[in-house]
Amino acid sequence: EPEVTQTPSHQVTQMGQEVILRCVPISNHLYFYWYRQILGQKVEFLVSFYNNEISEKSEIFDDQFSVERPDGSNFTLKIRSTKLEDSAMYFCASSEMGQGQSSYNEQFFGPGTRLTVL
């Protein structure tokens, strides 16, 4: 069964360093998302991406964050200068783009990357 994959599974970095989190969405999906979950808290939306541009972003997604689809398969989240409060689990999700009200367009989540900023 197709699934969303993410690498690395765990990333440890020093405050102020740049990190790139990688995702491979399900191959026929067209909408991509990043969410994060601080330990023990709820899942928060960061950004959605469609047709090579940002579709929607949250207040969390400031100038320190960027997303890119560098080729036909990968979808990346870059944090330019990490802060302690960026420590969280980051989930990538993807959705197909079915037509019609009855299409589920369900978002399928990857296994996550645990980011630890020291």
Add this chain to the structure above:
Amino acid sequence: ELKVEQNPLFLSMQEGKNYTIYCNYSTTSDRLYWYRQDPGKSLESLFVLLSNGAVKQEGRLMASLDTKARLSTLHITAAVHDLSATYFCAVTPWSWGKLQFGAGTQVVVTP
């Protein structure tokens, strides 16, 4: 802004008994999802509810949606230990929009 409230936030269940988790949301939503998350793991989709009166069942779990009341329920029948997890509801205002998650309900099932 779309707000989602779940309750209870913690639910201690006895095996064999029935329980309900509630999910309220603040404005019109296109669809509602229920996800399960095991500790340290990703989100597993349980149900997608599209329309008023929708009811879906899988094993011991049943989800329903009342769009007029802006309320969804996740009903657990005859709880068993392997249902221990955190359950999230999430809503989106449009088909491919961002998911707004509730705070989650941590479920612990004991003998």
